[in-house]
Amino acid sequence: MGHSTTIWDQKSEFEVIKDWNNIDQVVLRSPRGASARVSLHGGQVISWRNERGEELLFTSSKAILKPPKAMRGGISIYFPQFGNCGMLEQHGFARNRMWSIDNEPPPTPSNDGNGKVSVDLLLKPSEDDLKCWPHCFEFRLRVSLAMDGNLTMVSRIRNIDAKPFSFSFAYHTYLSVSDISEVRIEGLETLDYLDNLCQRERFTEQGDAITFESEVDRVYLGSPNIVAVLDHEKKRTFVIRKEGLPDVVVWNPWERKSKTMVDFGDEEYKQTLCVDGALIERPVNLKPGEEWTAKLELSAIPSTYCSDHLDHTGLSI
Numbered sequence: 001m002g003h004s005t006t007i008w009d010q011k012s013e014f015e016v017i018k019d020w021n022n023i024d025q026v027v028l029r030s031p032r033g034a035s036a037r038v039s040l041h042g043g044q045v046i047s048w049r050n051e052r053g054e055e056l057l058f059t060s061s062k063a064i065l066k067p068p069k070a071m072r073g074g075i076s077i078y079f080p081q082f083g084n085c086g087m088l089e090q091h092g093f094a095r096n097r098m099w100s101i102d103n104e105p106p107p108t109p110s111n112d113g114n115g116k117v118s119v120d121l122l123l124k125p126s127e128d129d130l131k132c133w134p135h136c137f138e139f140r141l142r143v144s145l146a147m148d149g150n151l152t153m154v155s156r157i158r159n160i161d162a163k164p165f166s167f168s169f170a171y172h173t174y175l176s177v178s179d180i181s182e183v184r185i186e187g188l189e190t191l192d193y194l195d196n197l198c199q200r201e202r203f204t205e206q207g208d209a210i211t212f213e214s215e216v217d218r219v220y221l222g223s224p225n226i227v228a229v230l231d232h233e234k235k236r237t238f239v240i241r242k243e244g245l246p247d248v249v250v251w252n253p254w255e256r257k258s259k260t261m262v263d264f265g266d267e268e269y270k271q272t273l274c275v276d277g278a279l280i281e282r283p284v285n286l287k288p289g290e291e292w293t294a295k296l297e298l299s300a301i302p303s304t305y306c307s308d309h310l311d312h313t314g315l316s317i
């Protein structure tokens, strides 16, 4: 995959390689063998592997790996707009822009340690961005891989403009699953949701864990900070912990929609489920000089372990 450069830093160590389009990708490796890969195109996490080398995120076999569009898979950033609720391109421009590596990130309170490896990326608006979204901001994204293989993403968005601005946000996360019909989500029962398949009409979830037998495209509102995605066949549970992200988008295109997407295989809806920590219903209003922070932590653990230890009510992050 082209030439590679190893960058050493006092607190983190990562490797930068070039992809097929000559775009830099950052590779993080935990001492026990887990790894993550982040593309500077979109600041998108494009791979997350556990200690055994198993890929935990889905990437479509038909993904288009060339800018300007975001690659179909991994974890992409929706900012400053969700969907087509605004004047900007679908899901905002952040996922389609080139980010840079921030080699001297400002110190942060929740700093690494405990064997974490991390990289800090930075996005600032280009002149063209300012024409369609006239707000000066600095978006810092820290992607970290912990000793135990957990993946954490922390976003810090600072208003460096003279006037306030509002935005929506999501970590659009394509989890890799064995078979969508074997999967269920716990933690969203009884919540209200906006149904993107019914003009964003508001409904209430009826109380059971969420399972899948047709297209789903919903924004669950005011969710707890921990949500679990259980994959029975793989006996694996993804635990999603989030801070500053009240909403959760759940999306599976199912059969008919899959066939309309050029960068998605007709049958691939069976192998993935998108569960996004998000902030959509009530956009953030950020005043000049203010900073907004949101954190997402993903872990993948054996289901047997999980059902013993998961406590939706008591667990805090």
Ligand SMILES: O=P(O)(O)OC[C@H]1O[C@H](O)[C@H](O)[C@@H](O)[C@@H]1O
Pocket (backbone or CB within 6 Å): 083, 090, 091, 196, 217, 218, 249, 250, 251, 274
């Ligand atoms: O195809 P994209 O622009 O990447 O969007 C993929 C999907 O993202 C979200 O989950 C939305 O709720 C869906 O309505 C949308 O289809």
